[in-house]
Structures are given as structure tokens and as C-alpha cells.
Amino acid sequence: DLAQQAETLFGSGDCLRGKDVVITAGPTREALDPVRYLSNHSSGKMGFALAQAAQRAGARVTLIAGPVNLNTPTHVKRVDVVDAREMRDAAERAADLCDIFISAAAVADFRPASVAEQKLKKQEDQDESAIVLVKNPDIVAGIASRTERRPFTIGFAAETQQVEQYAQSKLQRKNLDMIIANDVSCAGSGFNSDHNAVTVIDRNGSHTLPSALKTDLAKQLIEIIAAKTQQ
């Protein structure tokens, strides 16, 4: 299988030597006013683990991170961003010079249509309210749709049901080279866990990696990605 193939080919790992790798990680925060925001439970652990594994495999790594509480892996260039549009701008700039783009961030699909300059005050007689949302840029689809300077583009699909089916559909629709799917509804897997179990899907098929520490899983994923990009 792919993992064994990778291990055989590259052994103890400089499988990404000379490669430029860009990885997005963590959630985005979409401001509603100066104090409130919309976000998600992504911890950034998987993206940070991939950045470390890619760097150890010899790559020059740029890590574009949403708001997370994680230390920057050694020798990795980190760019901090808050919302999806900042992440898009940073990702587009970094992608111009990269060989492999990995979108591990959980980018908010939508953001509040307007951001209040002052903290929104609750009215005493107001029992309901609403937040109007507009679509955020689709960062990974933007990179994957390039006709020039298009890196090998990898997405993530964090789902709570029909995981492989959604992931397959996302791979096709966004023109990705590979997608890494995981079920975030499982205990001991996905968001904020130190462990994860994923299925790697490309146009040739799928390959499931059993639950492992995100750091170990990241090493396996980097070997698979290296094998794929050198075919």
C-alpha cells in the first residue's frame, strides 16, 4: 500500500528535501463586533504536526496559523492570521512559491455580513436576534483552481457523518490532488484530540490510517504525500 511504498522508498526521511510546503492550520475567527466572534473547535494540532513532520523530512515549511495555543515547530516559518480573508491573502502569497499546499485549517465557511465598530448592545425588550452571514473565500479551492504556479494541493474534510462520501465529493468539486478525511464526531479523534484516524483519498482510491498520535500520523501522511508528488 501507499504507506509501505513510501517507507520503502524514503526510509528514515528526507523525502521532502528541497521542497517548499505551505500548511494552513487552526480555526479562523470571524468578528461580529470588537468582542464577539464566530469560530470552531479546531485546535490546530494536526496542521502543526504536519508542519513539524514536513520540516523534519527536509522541506522549507510556511505554517499559516489561525488563533491557536501551540508552539511553532522548530525551523518552521509561522504566519499568524485571524479571519478567513487574512488566511486567504497569506495562503495565496505563500502558495506562489510552493510545491505542496496542505489546507489543514478549519476555515469558517461564512462570516458575519457586517462587523460592528462598537460592542453591540442588547436591548432590554429584545428576546431574539440574528446574524446575517456571507460566504467566505474558499481558500483551498482557489489554490487548486490555479492554471499557473499550481502546487500539489491537499485538503482536509472534517465531518460528522458520511465522511468518505463528503470527502470524495469535495475532492472532485474543488479539483484537489488529495483529501484527508476524518470523522470529528468520534471520541478520541479529530478536533482538540491528540489522536486522529484518517482516510487518505485521491483519484486512484482511498487508504485508511488507523488511530494514532497526530505526530505519528503526520509523519505517515508526509511520507504518502512525498511519494505521490514524486511519482
Added chain:
Amino acid sequence: DLAQQAETLFGSGDCLRGKDVVITAGPTREALDPVRYLSNHSSGKMGFALAQAAQRAGARVTLIAGPVNLNTPTHVKRVDVVDAREMRDAAERAADLCDIFISAAAVADFRPASVAEQKLKKQEDQDESAIVLVKNPDIVAGIASRTERRPFTIGFAAETQQVEQYAQSKLQRKNLDMIIANDVSCAGSGFNSDHNAVTVIDRNGSHTLPSALKTDLAKQLIEIIAAKTQQ
């Protein structure tokens, strides 16, 4: 002034000996679906600093904390909660047995009217969306409106404009004994900063404490609160 008065009366501090103090701290997170939520920038630092200062001043302290990345102060009983209704339940239970209730948490005024059981999927042709919100319980107003077992009740007002005016109005409207107001729009003050500058307001007037480390400010506030509750 109040701070000097407190220092004179209580010196180096067992000013809350024998008192039960309940403090809420941090933000609340209001789920939209299994992965997305609405929250705010409260770091919990001020509430945690108050818990530590109260404990050092001799109080038995229960700290009801929203999702924050902070260590529990020594000898403080911590109760972790996520959303406003969980915080309300924990606060109501703890308040039954307390002398002083300090609401330092930034409780979300509103929550999504419904929580999806599965991750909400974006439709390809969908450019807008909306989140319908309903009002959350007003925790500190609930405690302050008690006719029995009503603790000395202190609120916070984190505002970005007309700070004292809003705080005064909140003190009256919620029947609080004291309110601690701060301007979260100032750099180096308020949310996520290690420093804060506040104005303490009660029915007798207001008293501004200049910018200081939250830990030092917490000590001053605890002395003021102790003086007020022993009058």
C-alpha cells in the same frame, strides 16, 4: 479613598477570612453545530486573578470557568462549563452558599436558537446564511434579584464606548451592589491583556484604579470588596 481605607483596615490581608466567594470567569461558547460556536475574546485572566486574590485573602473560593487556557489558582475549587446555561446552573448552585458573588465572565447575551446535531453543510449555490439567536439567561441579574440567600453581588461591564454610563445603568437595572467597569477598546487593557484599568462603581460613587497588572488590580479589588461587605 476606598483602597486606602481597605489597606488601613486590613493590612497585609486576611480580609476575607471565613467568607465564601463565587467567581465566574472567561467567555462562554454557544454551539451552532458540533464544530461551530459563537464566543468572545474574554481570556478569563481577570476572574482567575480575582479568585487567587480572594483565596489569599482567606476566602473559600469557587471559580466557575468558561473555556480558557489558564491554570487553576492554588486551593481554589474550579468548575468548568462551556455555555451560558451551564454557567447559570453552576452559578445558581454555588451562590446558595456564598457571601460574595463576582460575575467576571463575559457571558454571551445570545445563543443560536437551535443547535444542529450534525455539522451544517454549505450549499454550493448559497451565498448568504443567517443564525437566529435567542437571549441567554442573565446570570448576575438572576443572583442579584434573589430575595433569599442573596450574596453581595458584583458585576463587570466590558464596554468599548461610554463605559461609565453603561456601567451605571447596568448597576441600577440589574440591582447589583457593585460594578467594575473597563474599556476593552483600549490597547493594553481588558480582554486577553495582562493589564487592566477599571472604575469601581457602587450606589455611593465611583473610584478609578489606574492601569496595573491584573494580579495587582485583583488584590486591590478584593480589598475594596472586603471593606464594602464588612461595613
